[in-house]
Amino acid sequence: MIVNRFTIVIYQIFFTAVVAIPIILGILTKGTRYFAQKKREKPKCLEGWDSRFIQLKNIRLHYVQTGSDDKPLMLFVHGYPEFWYSWRFQLKEFQHDYRCVAIDQRGFNLSDKPPRIEDYNVRELTNDVKNFIEALGYKSAIIVGHDWGGAIAWLFAEYYPEMVEKLIFLNITRPATLVNHFRNSYEQFKKSWYFFFYQTPKLPEILSNAEDMKLLEFFFRSKEMGIRNQENFTDEDLEAWKYAYSNNGASFEYPINYYRNMFDSTSLYGEEDILNMPVLVIWGTDDAALGKELAGLSLKKLTNGRAEYVPGASHWVQQDAPEVVNKLMREFLAQQ
Numbered sequence: 001m002i003v004n005r006f007t008i009v010i011y012q013i014f015f016t017a018v019v020a021i022p023i024i025l026g027i028l029t030k031g032t033r034y035f036a037q038k039k040r041e042k043p044k045c046l047e048g049w050d051s052r053f054i055q056l057k058n059i060r061l062h063y064v065q066t067g068s069d070d071k072p073l074m075l076f077v078h079g080y081p082e083f084w085y086s087w088r089f090q091l092k093e094f095q096h097d098y099r100c101v102a103i104d105q106r107g108f109n110l111s112d113k114p115p116r117i118e119d120y121n122v123r124e125l126t127n128d129v130k131n132f133i134e135a136l137g138y139k140s141a142i143i144v145g146h147d148w149g150g151a152i153a154w155l156f157a158e159y160y161p162e163m164v165e166k167l168i169f170l171n172i173t174r175p176a177t178l179v180n181h182f183r184n185s186y187e188q189f190k191k192s193w194y195f196f197f198y199q200t201p202k203l204p205e206i207l208s209n210a211e212d213m214k215l216l217e218f219f220f221r222s223k224e225m226g227i228r229n230q231e232n233f234t235d236e237d238l239e240a241w242k243y244a245y246s247n248n249g250a251s252f253e254y255p256i257n258y259y260r261n262m263f264d265s266t267s268l269y270g271e272e273d274i275l276n277m278p279v280l281v282i283w284g285t286d287d288a289a290l291g292k293e294l295a296g297l298s299l300k301k302l303t304n305g306r307a308e309y310v311p312g313a314s315h316w317v318q319q320d321a322p323e324v325v326n327k328l329m330r331e332f333l334a335q336q
Contacts, residue, residue: 008263011196019197023207030211037212037246043239046085053110056131062110063103063132066095072165073138074098077129079147079172080255081208081219083109083244086146089232089322090329098142103132105149107254109244120257121264122175126156133163142333146170146318148258151178158273167279168329171287171315173294174301175262181294188291198259208252213242220316225288227320228312279305280332282325284313 026034050065064084074094076087084102091100104111106128107120114120129152133141140163145153150172157164173181182188182195198204208215220226220233220241227233244250279302283295295307308328313320 005263008196008199011193012199015193015197016200016203019207020203023203023210026210034210037209038242040239040243040246042247043236043243045088045234045236046240046243049091051110054132054135056128056135059106059112059114059128061103061106061112061128061132063101064091065099065101066091067097067099069099071097071099073133073136073141074100075129075133075141075143076100076102077143077145077149077153078102078105078108079145079149080258081216081241081245081252082147082149083241085237085240085244086316086319087144088319090144090318090326093322093326094329099136101136105152107257109250110248113249113251113254117257117260120254120261122152122155122261125152125258126159129153129156130160130163139163140165142166142168144168144170144329145172147172147315151175154275157275157277161275161277164277166333167275167277168282168332169279169298170282170317170325171284171290173281173290173298177297177301178290178294181291181297185291185293188294191289191291195259195262198256199263204256205252208245208256213245216241216245226314227316228286228314229320232319232322233316274301274303275305276303278332278335280328281305281307282310282317282328283307284310284315284317284320286312287315287317289315 051062052065053060053062076090078084078086084104087102091102094100105125107113142165143153143156150169153167154169154174157167182192217238218225220238221230245252281295281298283292285292292309295309299305299307310317310321310324318325
């Protein structure tokens with residue numbers, strides 16, 4: 001464990017106490033309205049996609065596909081709090097050249113939601129990727145990952161390098177690199193405080209669901225954290241997010257379990273393997289969650305990698321600046 005248990009508990013108690021104050025005030029001032037959620041119909045933007053399910057060895061995953069089955073596989077792996085729709089711009093852009101597949105990771109949206117925290121160990125998550133690729137009939141794939149999806153993609157490339165043709169990471173580094181960095185950087189520690197808050201049972205879910213999932217508006221619409229180019233994140237897109245986190249058995253509990261499991265996932269923090277396949281790191285420079293210096297730190301673990309920065313883009317770079325991201329991806333994919 002890269003952070004000792006005592007330290008985790010101390011920070012958990014502190015940040016939980018800090019966050020509990022506005023929650024209590026919200027309950028006192030708004031009463032039952034604080035917990036009210038609007039009943040939602042499926043937004044039109046989620047219609048018309050090729051939506052599929054696949055049964056793996058121990059879990060059923062949902063995914064959306066563009067492009068034909070006979071093309072090379074490009075697999076998109078989303079982060080938190082996201083789902084397959086985060087890749088809508090890329091699914092459309094690359095559909096003529098690849099079999100583009102965006103999964104809902106376990107615990108998200110329409111995929112199965114195992115109940116235990118241990119079910120979200122990174123070994124399970126990386127095995128989902130392995131089993132998914134094989135179930136589609138492929139031996140390897142181009143993998144594109146953002147946030148948690150990028151962390152899983154990085155570890156997958158360490159465990160199964162022969163199954164990765166090329167890698168594209170968006171605003172993420174290797175988990176051990178990130179945790180080591182926030183131990184040594186006060187600026188990153190301030191940005192990563194929620195790692196500790198999310199260890200607390202139930203309260204993060206209460207906050208996430210409060211006032212009709214207002215936290216999602218903070219993530220994607222606020223000045224601090226949100227997408228800068230709001231024309232790329234419409235009111236209907238926001239409704240799609242709220243629908244995905246409140247229907248078909250979905251909730252914030254299972255995605256938050258990724259964080260609750262992270263400090264006990266020893267495989268996150270072992271010796272860092274060097275990745276030898278071609279790797280592109282794309283980084284939105286206005287990321288409020290992860291410092292852009294992490295892109296450079298990522299390169300230390302890559303023999304054939306490069307970093308490209310997207311000035312002014314937020315943490316949600318593939319949605320914030322899709323034209324720039326798609327161009328960078330296409331140039332990288334064209335290289336031999």
